[in-house]
Amino acid sequence: xxxxxxxxxxxxxxxxxxxxxxxxxxxxxxxxxxxxxxxxxxxxxxxxxxxxxxxxxxxxxxxxxxxxxxxxxxxxxxxxxxxxxxxxxxxxxxxxxxxxxxxxxxxxxxxxxxxxxxxxxxxxxxxxxxxxxxxxxxxxxxxxxxxxxxxxxxxxxxxxxxxxxxxxxxxxxxxxxxxxxxxxxxxxxxxxxxxxxxxxxxxxxxxxxxxxxxxxxxxxxxxxxxxxxxxxxxxxxxxxxxxxxxxxxxxxxxxxxxxxxxxxxxxx
Amino acid sequence: xxxxxxxxxxxxxxxxxxxxxxxxxxxxxxxxxxxxxxxxxxxxxxxxxxxxxxxxxxxxxxxxxxxxxxxxxxxxxxxxxxxxxxxxxxxxxxxxxxxxxxxxxxxxxxxxxxxxxxxxxxxxxxxxxxxxxxxxxxxxxxxxxxxxxxxxxxxxxxxxxxxxxxxxxxxxxxxxxxxxxxxxxxxxxxxxxxxxxxxxxxxxxxxxxxxxxxxxxxxxxxx
Numbered sequence: 001x002x003x004x005x006x007x008x009x010x011x012x013x014x015x016x017x018x019x020x021x022x023x024x025x026x027x028x029x030x031x032x033x034x035x036x037x038x039x040x041x042x043x044x045x046x047x048x049x050x051x052x053x054x055x056x057x058x059x060x061x062x063x064x065x066x067x068x069x070x071x072x073x074x075x076x077x078x079x080x081x082x083x084x085x086x087x088x089x090x091x092x093x094x095x096x097x098x099x100x101x102x103x104x105x106x107x108x109x110x111x112x113x114x115x116x117x118x119x120x121x122x123x124x125x126x127x128x129x130x131x132x133x134x135x136x137x138x139x140x141x142x143x144x145x146x147x148x149x150x151x152x153x154x155x156x157x158x159x160x161x162x163x164x165x166x167x168x169x170x171x172x173x174x175x176x177x178x179x180x181x182x183x184x185x186x187x188x189x190x191x192x193x194x195x196x197x198x199x200x201x202x203x204x205x206x207x208x209x210x211x212x213x214x215x216x217x218x219x220x221x222x223x224x225x226x227x228x229x230x231x232x233x234x235x236x237x238x239x240x241x242x243x244x245x246x247x248x249x250x251x252x253x254x255x256x257x258x259x260x261x262x263x264x265x266x267x268x
Numbered sequence: 269x270x271x272x273x274x275x276x277x278x279x280x281x282x283x284x285x286x287x288x289x290x291x292x293x294x295x296x297x298x299x300x301x302x303x304x305x306x307x308x309x310x311x312x313x314x315x316x317x318x319x320x321x322x323x324x325x326x327x328x329x330x331x332x333x334x335x336x337x338x339x340x341x342x343x344x345x346x347x348x349x350x351x352x353x354x355x356x357x358x359x360x361x362x363x364x365x366x367x368x369x370x371x372x373x374x375x376x377x378x379x380x381x382x383x384x385x386x387x388x389x390x391x392x393x394x395x396x397x398x399x400x401x402x403x404x405x406x407x408x409x410x411x412x413x414x415x416x417x418x419x420x421x422x423x424x425x426x427x428x429x430x431x432x433x434x435x436x437x438x439x440x441x442x443x444x445x446x447x448x449x450x451x452x453x454x455x456x457x458x459x460x461x462x463x464x465x466x467x468x469x470x471x472x473x474x475x476x477x478x479x480x481x482x483x484x485x486x487x488x489x490x491x
Contacts, residue, residue, distance in 0.1 A: 150386055153403050157385025160294065161287040193403055193421075195383050
């Protein structure tokens with residue numbers, strides 16, 4: 001049975017595409033056949049993060065129009081042949097596709113892939129409706145900021161109303177130093193509001209910017225950064241393994257910071 | 269039984285009504301007894317066979333059965349009859365007479381077992397009891413009291429028909445805004461050091477919040 005997972009957030013810029021790219025690559029590295037689908041028509045980014053932009057010939061729009069076959073549009077990653085990308089069209093908008101068409105596309109993908117990861121666009125309009133149309137599971141990505149959490153909450157409500165019950169939370173771009181100083185929401189603060197099971201916490205890492213610009217997902221590097229390890233752990237948890245969460249605060253919990261915290265009054 | 273009431277025309281389109289319907293079904297799951305019959309009061313909403321079937325299927329998932337459809341539109345009646353439901357067609361109720369007269373009895377309390385998420389609005393002509401949290405960005409509007417067995421972080425409006433004597437109660441009262449009757453208030457700037465169950469009510473100075481343990485004493489004194 002293939003798993004169709006939509007990666008969504010509501011708020012833009014929290015790390016959906018980065019998560020899709022890295023999770024897709026991590027799962028493929030574990031031997032699973034993974035298809036990643038870019039549902040962000042008009043503002044496509046998934047191809048950039050995977051470094052596959054200059055191999056795009058056909059997009060999902062041509063497949064739906066019948067101008068090419070699905071396997072002609074799918075781009076197999078040369079670094080990891082288990083992973084394939086179905087790119088979105090850059091010259092269209094979100095209304096170029098309907099939920100029924102997305103269901104059709106994803107349906108044909110589930111025949112040959114064990115995982116179909118759908119990269120959802122920001123917002124809750126047509127693009128979002130398209131992306132969640134055929135999903136049975138969702139990964140909600142949020143940053144520990146009040147606006148992102150508020151938007152994620154809205155999205156969780158909409159997903160529940162659309163019968164996507166299996167939802168898991170990924171907290172991205174956590175800055176453990178700020179959390180220690182009570183300047184940033186902690187993971188438990190986020191969970192308090194969203195109330196969905198946590199599947200991963202990714203620390204803020206400059207290497208994400210480098211990897212995006214190079215088109216090389218973090219999980220591919222030989223010497224993996226903390227963020228890369230976190231993504232790999234999420235892939236393992238998706239596969240059912242029980243992986244303990246990384247202790248991100250270890251580097252920041254020395255004697256001086258503890259003393260500082262004692263003298264600081266709790267801020268809201 | 270459970271009515272699905274929808275207004276004519278300017279109200280919600282099918283997508284919105286469908287979402288609300290699903291949320292309502294999901295949040296009452298524990299209480300639906302298997303094989304309860306359901307009557308659908310469609311009033312003057314147009315429903316086609318596909319929509320009626322979708323409603324019946326969703327109800328069937330929780331072992332509720334759609335038996336009868338009440339409608340005032342001929343098309344809906346025909347679609348329902350073709351789909352095999354018993355139909356009752358009646359002339360449109362004159363809306364001119366539908367004033368909220370004083371002394372109208374409250375509807376049965378609405379019991380919701382779900383987290384009320386941002387963007388959701390629960391309106392009920394009676395008391396509302398929520399088993400779960402009310403997240404910021406959502407609102408509860410009730411003719412009667414509002415009881416939240418969880419954290420109230422959104423907007424709560426009790427006594428929305430103008431009744432100042434309604435109450436808002438929560439295990440954790442951290443609302444964005446509280447409204448009782450015609451009064452509006454923000455939560456106090458400083459949250460309490462320790463959260464306890466609290467009750468919000470209207471006193472001479474406006475809306476006041478007090479610990480639930482103190483509230484019962486207050487009530488006895490003012491009575």
